[in-house]
Amino acid sequence: MILQSIETPADLKGLSSDDLETLSGEIREFIINSVTKTGGHLGSNLGVVELTLALHRVFDSPNDILLWDTGHQAYVHKLLTGRRYGFKQLRQRGGISGYPNRSESEHDWIESSHASTALSYAHGLSVALQHRHELAGHGGNRHVVAIVGDGSLTGGMAYEALNNLGHSEQRCVIVLNDNGRSYAPTISKLSESLTTLRLNRTYVSTRERLRQWLRRIPLVGRLAYVGVHGVTSVVRELVTPHTFFENLGVRYVGPIDGHNIAAMETAFESAATWDGPIVVHVLTEKGRGYAPAVSDNLKLHDYKIPANYEDDEVVPTSYAEAFSKTLLELAEQDDRIVALTAAMAGPTGLLQFQQKFPDRFFDVGIAEQHEMTAAAGMAMGGLRPVVCVYSTFFARAFDQANLDVGLLNLPVVMIFDRAGITGDDGPSHHGILDMALCLAIPNMTIFAPSSPDEVRAMLTTALSMTTPTALRFPKTLPTPMDGLVGSGLKARQVSRGDGSLCVLAVGKMTSHAYAALQLLGDESTKITLYDVRVLPPDPLMIDDALSHDRVVTVEDGTRHGGAGAFMVSCLRSRAQELGRPFPVTRILGVPRAYLEHHKPDELLAEIGLDPAGLAAAFRRSLNDEPEFVRPLPEAPRPIYY
Numbered sequence: 001m002i003l004q005s006i007e008t009p010a011d012l013k014g015l016s017s018d019d020l021e022t023l024s025g026e027i028r029e030f031i032i033n034s035v036t037k038t039g040g041h042l043g044s045n046l047g048v049v050e051l052t053l054a055l056h057r058v059f060d061s062p063n064d065i066l067l068w069d070t071g072h073q074a075y076v077h078k079l080l081t082g083r084r085y086g087f088k089q090l091r092q093r094g095g096i097s098g099y100p101n102r103s104e105s106e107h108d109w110i111e112s113s114h115a116s117t118a119l120s121y122a123h124g125l126s127v128a129l130q131h132r133h134e135l136a137g138h139g140g141n142r143h144v145v146a147i148v149g150d151g152s153l154t155g156g157m158a159y160e161a162l163n164n165l166g167h168s169e170q171r172c173v174i175v176l177n178d179n180g181r182s183y184a185p186t187i188s189k190l191s192e193s194l195t196t197l198r199l200n201r202t203y204v205s206t207r208e209r210l211r212q213w214l215r216r217i218p219l220v221g222r223l224a225y226v227g228v229h230g231v232t233s234v235v236r237e238l239v240t241p242h243t244f245f246e247n248l249g250v251r252y253v254g255p256i257d258g259h260n261i262a263a264m265e266t267a268f269e270s271a272a273t274w275d276g277p278i279v280v281h282v283l284t285e286k287g288r289g290y291a292p293a294v295s296d297n298l299k300l301h302d303y304k305i306p307a308n309y310e311d312d313e314v315v316p317t318s319y320a321e322a323f324s325k326t327l328l329e330l331a332e333q334d335d336r337i338v339a340l341t342a343a344m345a346g347p348t349g350l351l352q353f354q355q356k357f358p359d360r361f362f363d364v365g366i367a368e369q370h371e372m373t374a375a376a377g378m379a380m381g382g383l384r385p386v387v388c389v390y391s392t393f394f395a396r397a398f399d400q401a402n403l404d405v406g407l408l409n410l411p412v413v414m415i416f417d418r419a420g421i422t423g424d425d426g427p428s429h430h431g432i433l434d435m436a437l438c439l440a441i442p443n444m445t446i447f448a449p450s451s452p453d454e455v456r457a458m459l460t461t462a463l464s465m466t467t468p469t470a471l472r473f474p475k476t477l478p479t480p481m482d483g484l485v486g487s488g489l490k491a492r493q494v495s496r497g498d499g500s501l502c503v504l505a506v507g508k509m510t511s512h513a514y515a516a517l518q519l520l521g522d523e524s525t526k527i528t529l530y531d532v533r534v535l536p537p538d539p540l541m542i543d544d545a546l547s548h549d550r551v552v553t554v555e556d557g558t559r560h561g562g563a564g565a566f567m568v569s570c571l572r573s574r575a576q577e578l579g580r581p582f583p584v585t586r587i588l589g590v591p592r593a594y595l596e597h598h599k600p601d602e603l604l605a606e607i608g609l610d611p612a613g614l615a616a617a618f619r620r621s622l623n624d625e626p627e628f629v630r631p632l633p634e635a636p637r638p639i640y641y
């Protein structure tokens with residue numbers, strides 16, 4: 001096994017081309033074996049094996065800086081930088097993260113994992129290295145290399161950075177990893193023309209002839225060979241990517257076979273000598289080496305471990321399924337309903353909608369900001385747009401939701417899937433800000449279903465309103481409750497106590513609070529439990545809460561400036577208005593911290609939001625004991641063994 005002898009990128013340097021081919025096969029086998037056990041981004045990583053090898057052979061990481069856009073495709077990079085053993089616990093507590101992570105390795109620089117940021121980081125780092133006289137060609141020997149997928153290149157930030165890089169002529173190498181897909185096939189004209197280029201036999205063969213010819217001309221040399229020299233541009237003008245990049249001031253080289261290590265090495269070596277921004281366009285095959293991932297357009301981007309259900313067991317309906325089904329039904333009755341996604345049709349439950357209503361379905365690329373304002377335009381024009389995003393990615397579109405939708409009071413329905421603690425993907429993917437952000441938007445109504453059964457009533461209400469609305473739900477199922485649902489904009493009283501304590505619980509946390517009451521036995525007779533359902537909160541619920549001695553709010557979003565803080569301020573204003581005493585209040589929610597990857601339920605337990613943690617918190621409140629200050633869960637350092 002060659003892979004076992006690779007502890008640092010330097011170990012790659014002496015390998016022959018046969019060794020590299022063998023190593024590529026071993027890496028693929030390793031990734032398939034690991035990821036099908038732990039879950040993770042399979043297809044993307046299988047596609048970049050040779051690309052990562054070539055990068056690490058040409059560039060000298062960490063002296064040279066490799067920036068992986070999004071970062072879900074950095075498993076091979078992790079393998080080559082001493083983290084082989086961490087894969088046993090990929091995305092698990094104590095194991096390595098599914099994205100680059102600075103605490104894991106000096107070879108990792110960024111860890112945001114929201115797409116389309118690497119070119120901006122590259123610009124900034126290149127400026128900083130130049131300032132310190134460390135940048136190649138500017139007094140030093142360091143290079144900045146950003147690796148960006150064709151999917152991530154559909155995000156606005158990437159274009160902003162390209163424009164700025166081209167204009168400032170800031171030196172960096174941009175590797176465009178083009179596999180024609182993001183989750184689903186990439187939605188962009190640029191991507192289509194990249195594909196045309198990839199398939200254009202005349203172009204590729206003419207270019208090859210020209211290159212061979214150029215190579216034979218003395219002095220024009222290697223630069224011309226890889227296409228940096230303008231001689232080949234006559235051919236390249238025939239197709240658009242070259243024109244696209246070069247019009248922005250960014251040189252273009254390619255396309256290059258992304259599974260041919262030698263060809264990529266030649267291209268990278270030459271690109272590294274270019275004193276300005278340069279795109280090296282490599283063509284890769286997503287999922288290469290694993291037939292199910294190559295042929296699967298959607299699912300094997302992110303490999304999920306199959307759920308462990310017995311055959312005859314009924315699989316409970318998830319929130320996302322309830323949403324998809326209801327949306328389809330409502331869309332059949334109202335042809336103004338349209339759905340938008342930012343390259344996440346599958347994960348946000350829109351595949352059936354896309355199939356049934358292709359003209360009313362819009363995949364806008366990884367472009368949440370544009371998605372939101374496009375929806376505003378559709379609403380303005382009389383449609384009823386439903387914007388589907390993960391809660392974490394909504395943060396990208398906050399300004400648009402606030403000023404393009406909110407200010408104009410447009411009836412856009414926003415669906416935030418994966419709200420709350422999400423787990424495996426780590427700090428960048430928790431959906432803990434959506435309520436705090438949406439509550440800052442005047443006119444906005446937020447629905448938080450306590451169970452999938454609530455989704456139908458809430459989506460129907462949201463679509464009947466003439467103002468902006470959001471419906472937020474988690475991926476994981478709630479613990480079973482009383483099976484009842486509320487209606488309209490009303491809160492639902494789940495149980496009635498003796499006036500000692502009123503618990504106002506939001507979304508899935510209602511079911512945890514309900515389970516906490518069961519754990520408290522007789523003590524639960526002192527507790528009134530509300531399923532808040534809608535924010536801003538139902539005024540009748542607020543009045544009733546004021547009749548209790550104590551109020552505790554529970555949410556799986558940030559406890560700072562979120563739903564609880566909002567409800568407490570409503571209680572305070574109302575108490576003042578009525579001249580009534582203000583109850584003792586406590587806000588339970590997610591602490592102000594970046595929570596590491598872990599199983600969602602275990603993370604919830606660590607921050608005291610599981611039934612046992614809530615039961616203890618309710619008891620402390622009833623006994624007027626001080627709030628228990630919980631130490632923040634600290635992720636142990638990854639174990640290498």
Ligand SMILES: Cc1ncc(C[n+]2csc(CCOP(=O)(O)OP(=O)(O)O)c2C)c(N)n1
Binds near residue numbers: 177286396
């Ligand atoms: C802002 C944002 N929206 C959505 C996502 C979810 N997401 C993760 S990877 C991915 C596809 C990326 O496609 P591409 O850059 O082409 O990489 P590939 O997996 O094809 O190699 C998407 C949409 C994200 N990470 N960030």
